[in-house]
Amino acid sequence: MVFAFGINWAMLVPDDYQQGATVRIMFLHVPGAWLGMLGWAVMTVAALGTLVWRHPLADVAAKATAPIGAAFTLMCLVTGSLWGRSMWGTYWVWDARLTSVLLLFLLYLGVIALWRTVEDPSRAARAAAILTLVGAIDLPIIKFSVDWWNTLHQPASVFRMGRPTIDASILIPLLIMTIAFTLTFATLVLAAMRNEILRRRVRTLRLLQASAAS
């Protein structure tokens, strides 16, 4: 419902005086970026849960979040690339913001690969948690890259000191779309966590079956 409301509103916003109709790509690109970073932040807290508090659900949450965060980061990269082609005349530039987001996507792939490579879930969880904590350094780099370096990407216009620099006619549908995507993200993470718990139950049963047979 929130999605339908947000997309409907997004289609009705007036064209931007500089970017024209392409401003509508922002309603996908910004939530994608925000959720790509949120996903890694969730995994960072989960990594602490695995390494420090050893909470049993921490590595389940981390493993479930990784592909979903990666998908949203990919969405951010693809929509940003299409937006860049129409506004900057190029799909890609090696500027600090774009490169640091690409690095985040590669880090996601690294964590997913670790989970798939190491068979024992508890060992995989520790290795993935260490990589997640190291990768968390990329989050402030993404956020402040537009301030620290001279980039083609525009500076922060929503989450910044002072008021957002976007007009309310565009800001409100952007916030609605962000809420819709965030609700989708949370639902998907919870569903993926449930699947992971089932997968571990299957694994336990298979181990019991194997030990009973031997």
Add this chain to the structure above:
Amino acid sequence: MQAATHTGFIIAAYAAAAVVIIGLCAWVMLDYRAQRRTLAELERHGLTRRSSALRPEPTPQQAKEEA
């Protein structure tokens, strides 16, 4: 004029986002079904988490001692 020039990029962006979201939903639902099916299959074979059926059959020696 500008809107018409960039319509293709806007449609491509929304299509890409739809593919990502629908793909994620499909992956989560199919994975859930697969895990449920595997669990049901294992349970049909008498395997449950705290199943006594998992205990190995006693050896003749153990059976004699228990008797």
